Amino acid sequence: MTVDRVDLPEFRSLTWRDVDPATRPDFDPAGVAALVRSLPPAADVPPPGTDWRLADFWWDRMTAALVERLGPWAVGWQHTVELEDYQDRGVIPIWRDVWLTITTPAETLDRLARALVAWHELTVELATDARGRFAAMAPADPGRTGDPVAWRAVKAPGIGRWHPEHFTQQIPHxxxxxxxxxxxxxxxxxxxxxxxxxxxxxxxxxxxxxxxxxxxxxxxxxxxxxxxxxxxxxxxxxxxxxxxxxxxxxxxxxxxxxxxxxxxxxxxxxxxxxxxxxxxxxxxxxxxxxxxxxxxxxxxxxxxxxxxxxxxxxxxxxxxxxxxxxxxxxxxxxxxxxxxxxxxxxxxxxxxxxxxxxxxxxxxxxxxxxxxxxxxxxxxxxxxx
Structure with missing residues (x-):
C-alpha cells in the first residue's frame, strides 16, 4: 500500500468561489460512480480491516484524484452540516466528518461516490438556502463579500466534530x-x-x-x-x-x-x-x-x-x-x-x-x-x- 503523504486543499480555507456549484455547470451526479471507478487509486482499495491510519492514505489519494479531476471543492466530500443545539449557543450549524468504512471495493467506491454527490447537493442548497435552514443564522457581511447567507451561516460557528470511530486506537489511554x-x-x-x-x-x-x-x-x-x-x-x-x-x-x-x-x-x-x-x-x-x-x-x-x-x-x-x-x-x-x-x-x-x-x-x-x-x-x- 502506498503511504506517501498527499497534499490536499485545506477544507476550512475553501471560499464560496471554490465551492459554488454555478462554476461547474457540467457536473453530472449520475456519472459520479463511473468517475470514481475511473480514478487510478480505485484499483487499490485496501482490504477490510485495514488500520484506519493506513486506510487514510488511500482515502487521501482518492481525494487528491478527485480534486485533480474536479477542482478543490471535491475535498469537501468528507464533510457535511447538521443543526445541533450546541451548549449555550442555541441551534447552530455544526460540521461533521463523513466517515466511510472499507468494505468490498465496489461498495467502498459507491459510498465515496454518494458522499461526493451529497456534498455537491449541499453546496446547491447553500447557494440559495432552498430548505430555509440557515439564513436566519447568518452573521452580517461587513466585508460585502456577496457570499450566500447560508454559506456565511455554516462557516460562522467554525465548529466541527469527528466520527467517534474514525480515530479508534487499538490501545486505550x-x-x-x-x-x-x-x-x-x-x-x-x-x-x-x-x-x-x-x-x-x-x-x-x-x-x-x-x-x-x-x-x-x-x-x-x-x-x-x-x-x-x-x-x-x-x-x-x-x-x-x-x-x-x-x-x-x-x-x-x-x-x-x-x-x-x-x-x-x-x-x-x-x-x-x-x-x-x-x-x-x-x-x-x-x-x-x-x-x-x-x-x-x-x-x-x-x-x-x-x-x-x-x-x-x-x-x-x-x-x-x-x-x-x-x-x-x-x-x-x-x-x-x-x-x-x-x-x-x-x-x-x-x-x-x-x-x-x-x-x-x-x-x-x-x-x-x-x-x-x-x-x-x-x-x-x-x-x-
Missing part, C-alpha cells in the same frame, strides 16, 4: 486502566528482562519527517508488543510529563516521537527506561495505598490525609504541568477502587470533589487541596458499607 490492571503486587516483573524485549520492537523507526500516522502506528506496535509480553499495565510508559504523547503523566523518560525517537539503539534505551520508571512509580503508589488502607468509612481524618497526600504526590510527580489533573484523578480513582468503593460511585465522588477545580500549569494552594480532600472524605462515608 492509561486513564482507562483500573487498579486491578496496574497493581504491581498482582504480577511478577523483572526489569532486567525489558531491554531484550524492547530491542526487536523498535527496529526501523519512521523518519522524523514521516507522516504522523506512520509514526503513531509504529509507537502503537511497540505498546502492543509490551502488552503482549507483560500485560495491559505497560500502557503507561508513554504517559509523559507535560505535553507528551499522553500528556499530564508521571513519566520523565518519555516525551513524544520528535523528542524521544532517534536511533533504534538509543530509542530502545529510552523505551526501556520509561517502562521501568512507570513500573517503579506504580510500586510507589501501591506502597502509598498500603500506608493508608484499610480505612473505615467514618475515619474522615484518615481519608482527608490520604487524599491530600495523593493529590500532592501526583501533582509533584507530574510537575503540575499540562493536564496533570488527569493523572491525579486516575490515581484517586485507583485509591477508591482499592478501598472497595463500587465502580458506579467512583466517578460521582471524584466529580463532586474535584469538578474542574484543578488546572494545567497551576499548583493548587493548600486550601484547595484540603477542600478536595474534605469533599471526597465527606462523600465516602455515604457510599461505603
Amino acid at each position: 492509561p486513564t482507562s486502566l483500573t487498579w486491578a490492571d496496574v497493581d504491581p503486587r498482582a504480577r511478577s516483573f523483572d526489569p532486567a528482562t525489558v531491554a531484550a524485549v524492547v530491542a526487536p520492537l523498535v527496529t526501523a523507526p519512521p523518519a522524523q519527517e514521516a507522516d504522523w500516522r506512520l509514526r503513531d502506528l509504529w509507537l502503537e506496535s511497540i505498546a502492543i508488543g509490551l502488552m503482549d509480553r507483560y500485560g495491559t499495565w505497560t500502557l503507561g510508559w508513554r504517559w509523559g510529563i507535560g505535553e507528551a504523547d499522553f500528556d499530564g503523566g508521571p513519566v520523565a523518560n518519555w516525551c513524544c516521537y520528535s523528542d524521544s525517537v532517534t536511533t533504534p539503539e538509543a530509542t530502545a534505551a529510552v523505551v526501556t527506561a520509561a517502562l521501568i520508571e512507570w513500573h517503579d512509580w506504580l510500586v510507589e503508589i501501591a506502597d502509598c495505598f498500603d500506608r493508608y488502607l484499610p480505612l473505615a468509612p467514618d475515619d474522615l481524618d484518615g481519608w482527608e490525609r490520604a487524599v491530600a497526600h495523593l493529590v500532592t504526590a501526583v501533582g509533584e510527580r507530574a510537575q503540575y504541568e499540562s493536564a496533570w489533573y488527569r493523572c491525579c484523578t486516575t490515581v484517586l480513582g485507583w485509591f477508591l477502587e482499592a478501598a472497595g468503593v463500587a465502580p458506579a460511585e467512583r466517578g460521582r465522588l471524584l466529580d463532586h470533589a474535584i469538578g474542574g477545580r484543578f488546572a494545567s500549569w497551576a499548583e493548587p494552594d493548600s486550601q484547595l487541596v484540603e477542600s478536595v480532600a474534605g469533599r471526597l472524605a465527606g462523600k465516602v462515608a455515604g457510599v461505603l458499607p
